[in-house]
Structures are given as structure tokens and as C-alpha cells.
Amino acid sequence: xxxxxxxxxxxxxxxxxxxxxxxxxxxxxxxxxxxxxxxxxxxxxxxxxxxxxxxxxxxxxxxxxxxxxxxxxxxxxxxxxxxxxxxxxxxxxxxxxxxxxxxxxxxxxxxxxxxxxxxxxxxxxxxxxxxxxxxxxxxxxxxxxxxxxxxxxxxxxxxxxxxxxxxxxxxxxxxxxxxxxxxxxxxxxxxxxxxxxxxxxxxxxxxxxxxxxxxxxxxxxxxxxxxxxxxxxxxxxxxxxxxxxxxxxxxx
Amino acid sequence: xxxxxxxxxxxxxxxxxxxxxxxxxxxxxxxxxxxxxxxxxxxxxxxxxxxxxxxxxxxxxxxxxxxxxxxxxxxxxxxxxxxxxxxxxxxxxxxxxxxxxxxxxxxxxxxxxxxxxxxxxxxxxxxxxxxxxxxxxxxxxxxxxxxxxxxxxxxxxxxxxxxxxxxxxxxxxxxxxxxxxxxxxxxxxxxx
Numbered sequence: 001x002x003x004x005x006x007x008x009x010x011x012x013x014x015x016x017x018x019x020x021x022x023x024x025x026x027x028x029x030x031x032x033x034x035x036x037x038x039x040x041x042x043x044x045x046x047x048x049x050x051x052x053x054x055x056x057x058x059x060x061x062x063x064x065x066x067x068x069x070x071x072x073x074x075x076x077x078x079x080x081x082x083x084x085x086x087x088x089x090x091x092x093x094x095x096x097x098x099x100x101x102x103x104x105x106x107x108x109x110x111x112x113x114x115x116x117x118x119x120x121x122x123x124x125x126x127x128x129x130x131x132x133x134x135x136x137x138x139x140x141x142x143x144x145x146x147x148x149x150x151x152x153x154x155x156x157x158x159x160x161x162x163x164x165x166x167x168x169x170x171x172x173x174x175x176x177x178x179x180x181x182x183x184x185x186x187x188x189x190x191x192x193x194x195x196x197x198x199x200x201x202x203x204x205x206x207x208x209x210x211x212x213x214x215x216x217x218x219x220x221x222x223x224x225x226x227x228x229x230x231x232x233x234x235x236x237x238x239x240x241x242x243x244x245x246x247x248x249x250x251x252x
Numbered sequence: 253x254x255x256x257x258x259x260x261x262x263x264x265x266x267x268x269x270x271x272x273x274x275x276x277x278x279x280x281x282x283x284x285x286x287x288x289x290x291x292x293x294x295x296x297x298x299x300x301x302x303x304x305x306x307x308x309x310x311x312x313x314x315x316x317x318x319x320x321x322x323x324x325x326x327x328x329x330x331x332x333x334x335x336x337x338x339x340x341x342x343x344x345x346x347x348x349x350x351x352x353x354x355x356x357x358x359x360x361x362x363x364x365x366x367x368x369x370x371x372x373x374x375x376x377x378x379x380x381x382x383x384x385x386x387x388x389x390x391x392x393x394x395x396x397x398x399x400x401x402x403x404x405x406x407x408x409x410x411x412x413x414x415x416x417x418x419x420x421x422x423x424x425x426x427x428x429x430x431x432x433x434x435x436x437x438x439x440x441x442x443x444x
Contacts, residue, residue, distance in 0.1 A: 089367035096369040134259065137266050144269045149376070150362040151355060154273070163270050170266040177259030218363060228364035232371045235357050239350075239378045 005195040006047060012202035013040040016209065023212055025157075029082070031074035032161055036205075038071040062125050069132055075165045076139050082158050083147060086218050089228075094146040101138050130176035136169050155215040160208015164201035171197035310339055311398050332397060339398040340390060347386040354379050 016036055020026050026033050042064035049060045084091040144162070147154060154162070175193040309315075319331045357375075361367055 087362040088365035089372075090362040092365070092367050093369060093372055130259065134262065137262055141262075141266050141269060144266075144273060148269070148272070148276075150358050152362065154276075159273065163274050166266055166270040170263045170270070173266070174260055174263035177256055177263070181253075181256040228361065228366050228368075229371075231357070231360060232368070232375060235353075236371075236375055236378055239375075239382045 001192070002195065005192075005199055006043065008199050009195065009202060010040070010043055010047075012199065012206055013043065016202065016206050019206065019210060023210075025209060025212060028212065029078055029157070029161070029209075031078040031081070035068070035071040035074050038068050042068050062129075065129065066132075069129065069136075072136060072165065072169070075161060076136070076143065079140075079143055079158065079162060082215050083152060083154055084143075086215075087150065087152055090146055090150040090152055093150075094143055097142045097146065098139055101142055102135070126176060126180045130173065130180050133169055133173040133176060137173050140166055140169060153216040156213035157209055158215050160204050164204035164208070167204070168194075168197050168201040306342075310335070310342055313399060316399055332399075335399075336393065336397050339393045343386060343390045343393060347383060347390070350379075350382060350386065 013036060017033070017040065020029075020033055020036075046057065046060055046064055050057050080091065080094065084094055140162075144166075146152075172194055315335070316331070320328050323331070361372065
């Protein structure tokens with residue numbers, strides 16, 4: 001089963017990269033394809049280590065896992081660049097939210113590392129990856145919230161990229177959390193959950209990135225004589241008054 | 253255990269939001285279209301949903317008293333049920349119009365490079381509270397009926413009249429300049 005998943009993964013990764021070359025997508029989505037390439041090289045390296053020196057596999061596995069995890073942050077940059085950059089307001093909002101989240105997580109991690117009891121090396125590695133996945137989840141979640149709140153259109157390529165990566169990150173977080181809580185005896189869950197979800201993600205990427213589908217550009221802005229400050233101020237005044245009256249109506 | 257629940261919830265939330273993203277249908281983008289929708293929503297609020305006469309008629313106690321004194325109990329019950337449906341429909345449409353206005357606002361705000369994080373956050377909370385108030389109004393009408401609270405009718409009417417006056421001034425930015433007249437995409441008629 002595991003071998004089938006690994007072979008399917010390598011095949012899909014190769015197809016994604018070949019298709020990107022054919023469609024000239026490498027330059028358009030440089031961060032994403034850097035990640036895809038790092039995953040392919042990592043998988044090939046791990047397969048080789050497994051055949052030649054199986055005893056070294058766990059060490060290599062976690063190293064490759066962390067390298068690809070760091071490359072995975074590039075997908076978040078890709079989302080910001082491709083989806084949010086045509087909307088400076090929403091991008092600014094997302095950036096502030098992201099910085100705030102990271103600052104909060106950093107403070108939490110500093111406090112937690114001082115308070116938390118010591119853990120074994122194996123347990124530490126699992127918990128560390130889980131925490132990094134948590135950061136990715138929160139950042140991805142905040143990006144999705146901004147995209148949804150501002151009604152920003154997402155094209156087929158980017159939608160596939162987000163859904164595929166989000167599926168993998170979400171599943172990884174859940175299985176890592178369960179494993180960190182329950183211990184090594186639940187390693188079977190890890191052995192299957194992550195490769196299965198990743199194979200599904202690869203299939204999603206292959207379909208979504210089969211050909212170039214640019215992200216919809218923002219529509220032409222209607223002529224507004226007011227600037228942002230005035231518009232926000234007036235809207236706020238309106239909704240505050242409406243809310244006050246509605247609450248009065250309900251209370252009376 | 254609490255830690256595990258937190259991580260599981262976070263993962264589940266992400267997967268749920270991905271599901272909604274995957275299901276999201278593309279919305280027609282365009283300044284003129286958005287402007288037409290917002291103006292229709294404002295117009296619906298001002299002339300269709302919030303005028304004093306309409307709100308007074310929906311919640312008119314005289315109608316209830318007349319039906320109660322002249323019609324048999326089944327007709328009285330039917331009247332109450334139908335009036336409740338009308339009141340509920342009114343509340344829902346007010347909410348829908350506010351949602352349209354919010355969409356319009358966000359459609360514009362997302363393009364401003366000078367967008368202020370704090371203002372946006374406060375506006376998001378304000379909109380959420382207003383929409384929540386509309387939901388509460390719907391619930392009150394649903395559970396207690398349009399005639400349950402006598403003073404509610406009067407204050408709703410007063411509120412409606414005041415809201416009309418306020419929205420007209422507050423949403424002045426929705427009035428396009430004389431040179432830019434929006435054209436209705438379906439009929440081709442001028443909206444400005």
C-alpha cells in the first residue's frame with residue numbers, strides 16, 4: 001500500500017512538472033513549482049535511502065519533511081502574490097492579520113517552551129512539526145477569511161493550489177495532533193493519512209494546473225468622488241445608526 | 253486533551269473553509285454592475301422597505317382589531333399567520349439589502365491601498381452587529397408575532413423613518429457624478 005502511494009505520488013509530481021513545462025507555468029507560479037520540485041526531489045531521495053540504508057530513513061524523513069514544509073510557505077506567498085496583490089486594500093488587511101498572528105504565535109511559543117515539560121526527541125519532532133503546521137493552518141485560514149470577506153474572485157489555478165495544499169496541511173495537522181497526544185503506537189495513522197491526503201492533493205493540483213487559467217482581474221472601479229476615509233466614515237455612521245434603531249425596536 | 257481538541261478544531265475549520273471555497277461560484281465583477289446592485293439595494297431600502305407608511309401598514313394594529321371583531325376565529329388565525337409571514341419577509345429583505353450594501357462597500361474598500369486595518373475591523377464588527385440585530389428582529393417576529401409587543405410597532409416605524417433620512421445622507425457616495433451615469437445591464441435603461 002505504502003509503495004503504491006509513493007509510486008503514485010512520484011508519477012503525479014512528474015506529471016505536474018511536465019505539464020508546467022509544456023504550459024509555461026513555471027515562471028508564472030515560481031513559488032509553487034519550487035515547492036513541487038522540492039517534494040519530488042525529497043521523495044526520490046527518501047526512496048533511495050529506503051532501498052540502500054533503511055536504518056537512516058527516519059532521520060532523512062524528518063529532514064526532508066522540514067525542508068518541504070519550509071518550501072510550503074512559498075505557496076502562501078504565491079496566494080498573496082497572485083490572488084491578493086491586485087487588491088491593495090485586502091492585501092494590506094491580510095498582511096496585518098498575518099503579522100499579528102505570527103507575533104501572537106511567537107509569544108505563545110516562547111511562553112509555552114518555558115512552561116511545557118521536557119519531551120523525548122521523537123515526541124519533540126512530532127510536536128515541532130505539528131506547531132509549524134499550526135502556523136501554516138492559521139495563515140492559510142486568515143488568507144481564506146480575507147478572500148471570502150472581500151469577495152475576491154479566485155481562478156481555477158489558484159483555487160486548486162489553495163484547496164490541494166489546504167487539504168494536505170489540515171489533514172497533517174489533525175494526524176500530527178492525534179499522534180502527539182496518543183504516542184507512537186498510532187504511527188500507522190501517520191503512515192497512511194499523510195501520503196493518502198498528499199496523493200489527493202497532487203491529483204487536485206494536476207487537474208487545476210492542467211492549463212493556465214489566470215486569476216480574474218478586478219473590475220473597473222466605478223467613479224467615486226470620495227476617498228477611502230470618507231467612504232468608511234460615512235458607511236460606519238450609517239450602520240451605527242441603523243443598528244441603534246434596530247436594537248431599540250427589538251428591545252421595546 | 254484540551255490541546256488535542258484545539259488542534260482538531262483548527263484542522264476541521266480549515267477543511268470546512270476549503271470546502272466552501274471549492275463550492276464558491278464566481279461572482280460577476282465590475283464597477284458598473286456593483287454600483288447598480290448597491291443603488292438598487294439603497295433604493296429598495298429607501299422607497300420599498302423602510303417608508304413609514306409601509307412599516308405602519310405591516311404592523312397596523314387596527315387591521316388586527318378589525319379582523320378580530322368582524323371575522324370568525326379561523327379567519328383571525330389565518331390573518332395573523334399571513335401578517336407574520338409579511339413581517340418576516342420584510343425583515344429578511346431589509347437584511348438582504350444591507351448585505352448588498354456591505355458587498356458594495358467591500359468591493360470598493362479592497363482596492364484602496366490606504367485601507368486602515370483598525371477601521372476595517374471596526375466596520376466588520378459594526379456590519380456583523382447590524383446583521384445580527386436584523387436576525388434578532390426576525391426571531392422576535394417569528395416567536396412572538398408582529399403584534400406581540402405594542403411599542404415595537406411604533407418604534408420600528410419611527411426607526412424606519414429615521415433610517416430613511418439617515419441613509420439618504422450617509423450613502424451619498426453611492427450617487428455617481430453627473431457625468432457617470434450607470435446603465436442597467438439587462439434593460440439598458442439609465443440608472444443614474
